[in-house]
Amino acid sequence: MTDQGSARSSEGSGDYDLVVVANRLPVDFSVGADGEVDWQRSPGGLVSALEPVMQENDGAWVGWSGAPELAHEPFEADGMMLVPVTLSASEIRKYYEGFSNDTLWPLYHDVIAPPAYHRQWWEAYRRVNQRFAEAAAAQASRGGVVWVHDYQLQLVPKMLRDLRPDLRIGFFDHIPFPPVELFQQLPWRRSILEGLLGADLVGFQRGGDASNFVRAVRRLTDHPTRGSVVSMDDGDAQGRRVRAAAFPISIDTQRFDDLARNPDVQARAREVRADLGDPDVVMLGVDRLDYTKGIRHRIKAYGEILQDGRIDAEHTTLVQVASPSRENVGAYQELREHVEGLVGRLNGEFGEIGHSAIHYLHHSYPPEEMAALYLAADVMLVTSLRDGMNLVAKEYIAARSDLGGVLVLSEFTGAADELAPGPLLVNPHDIDGMKDTIVAAAHMDPKEKRRRMRRLRRKVMGDDVAKWSKSFLGVLTAMPSRDTHV
Numbered sequence: 012m013t014d015q016g017s018a019r020s021s022e023g024s025g026d027y028d029l030v031v032v033a034n035r036l037p038v039d040f041s042v043g044a045d046g047e048v049d050w051q052r053s054p055g056g057l058v059s060a061l062e063p064v065m066q067e068n069d070g071a072w073v074g075w076s077g078a079p080e081l082a083h084e085p086f087e088a089d090g091m092m093l094v095p096v097t098l099s100a101s102e103i104r105k106y107y108e109g110f111s112n113d114t115l116w117p118l119y120h121d122v123i124a125p126p127a128y129h130r131q132w133w134e135a136y137r138r139v140n141q142r143f144a145e146a147a148a149a150q151a152s153r154g155g156v157v158w159v160h161d162y163q164l165q166l167v168p169k170m171l172r173d174l175r176p177d178l179r180i181g182f183f184d185h186i187p188f189p190p191v192e193l194f195q196q197l198p199w200r201r202s203i204l205e206g207l208l209g210a211d212l213v214g215f216q217r218g219g220d221a222s223n224f225v226r227a228v229r230r231l232t233d234h235p236t237r238g239s240v241v242s243m244d245d246g247d248a249q250g251r252r253v254r255a256a257a258f259p260i261s262i263d264t265q266r267f268d269d270l271a272r273n274p275d276v277q278a279r280a281r282e283v284r285a286d287l288g289d290p291d292v293v294m295l296g297v298d299r300l301d302y303t304k305g306i307r308h309r310i311k312a313y314g315e316i317l318q319d320g321r322i323d324a325e326h327t328t329l330v331q332v333a334s335p336s337r338e339n340v341g342a343y344q345e346l347r348e349h350v351e352g353l354v355g356r357l358n359g360e361f362g363e364i365g366h367s368a369i370h371y372l373h374h375s376y377p378p379e380e381m382a383a384l385y386l387a388a389d390v391m392l393v394t395s396l397r398d399g400m401n402l403v404a405k406e407y408i409a410a411r412s413d414l415g416g417v418l419v420l421s422e423f424t425g426a427a428d429e430l431a432p433g434p435l436l437v438n439p440h441d442i443d444g445m446k447d448t449i450v451a452a453a454h455m456d457p458k459e460k461r462r463r464m465r466r467l468r469r470k471v472m473g474d475d476v477a478k479w480s481k482s483f484l485g486v487l488t489a490m491p492s493r494d495t496h497v
């Protein structure tokens with residue numbers, strides 16, 4: 012698709028009543044020799060959640076293109092104004108790969124991998140957050156709403172409030188917020204908390220994340236707290252109040268339900284099973300190749316089950332989709348080597364000509380193919396060591412209107428808080444326990460499967476992502492507005 016005209020950009024700044032600020036734009040784009048933008052919608056739940064509200068509310072989206080040094084004026088795509096923020100190669104290394112994904116990511120995921128603390132990365136994080144804040148300040152209308160997303164941009168709410176005290180500012184953290192005992196390792200912990208407290212509403216996936224945040228505020232700052240509300244301005248009765256609350260995110264449930272009912276997708280699911288050699292049991296894992304996802308633990312448990320002969324290796328297959336992610340970060344490179352070594356070993360041991368114990372796919376797939384894989388899978392394995400929510404679990408449920416399939420779900424996902432008792436819950440660190448649960452899933456009686464899936468669908472189908480964004484924005488805009496005098 013090409014640029015539908017950057018006419019609005021010439022009208023000056025401050026036009027948009029709703030501004031979304033996220034690390035990435037919802038499109039991948041390039042600029043041709045003629046200066047024209049060519050863009051492609053990138054997959055992802057956030058854009059489907061926000062597109063209708065953006066279109067209704069005259070919205071702009073501020074984000075990075077995903078490539079180094081790519082600059083362009085704001086341009087319109089799918090009825091949204093997209094405002095690119097440019098990052099240099101060095102900023103990508105320090106702000107994105109470094110501080111966001113080698114400091115905050117492991118720290119916020121229970122230090123599964125050791126976080127690295129580097130002052131230069133922090134400086135880049137601050138500088139880039141300031142650039143995002145300035146870009147948002149330039150787009151938001153007077154008294155408008157700005158919704159900032161995720162751990163890459165935790166300083167933006169305060170920076171933005173300093174620039175534009177008239178705005179209503181929301182922040183949503185898509186990943187876990189760690190217990191203060193871990194969070195306090197961060198040398199810049201107080202600046203991060205003050206950054207987030209620039210928002211009026213700070214949203215989290217789980218109640219536990221919101222209380223971790225409030226505990227950190229209580230322990231590490233002087234701001235008084237009462238329940239989930241933090242008072243700024245030292246308790247002055249007229250002072251600003253910040254509220255922390257849980258808003259568990261969902262997916263575009265109807266889309267996955269529709270896709271999985273589509274006869275072409277169903278035919279593709281049958282074809283997938285046939286291509287796999289029509290095994291009795293197809294297990295499936297779908298993850299970004301990330302050490303938080305427990306892929307190694309899952310493969311280890313699966314290998315031991317085959318070794319023990321508790322599941323017939325000849326008639327069972329595990330399909331593991333591991334989409335490439337953050338490939339310049341050392342911990343991700345090590346993980347890839349480790350996982351690929353495990354897969355090779357397992358296939359060497361249990362594979363036959365025409366049959367692999369595990370099909371490892373280091374790619375991303377479009378939603379149609381994902382829906383077919385979900386339909387083809389008897390058992391879905393979600394074994395994260397820590398996960399803010401885990402939307403794959405919800406996609407699997409939304410795709411199973413046939414009430415087939417069993418979801419094995421880690422206790423350490425936000426989804427487990429919401430979905431229990433429908434899934435079979437596991438502690439992925441407990442390999443023996445996980446083996447028993449996977450075997451039980453593979454042998455589950457169809458009546459029990461239907462009962463569980465019906466319960467899961469009752470929960471997931473009523474809770475889609477459009478409802479999530481409406482509910483967050485509803486609470487944000489209903490909060491008393493204090494300072495409209497700039």
Ligand code: F6P
Pocket residue numbers: 034035055161185186336337
């Ligand atoms: O919240 C986690 C998250 O940042 C998502 O927003 C995103 O889809 C995923 O991780 C992948 O992130 P990245 O932008 O680093 O590829």
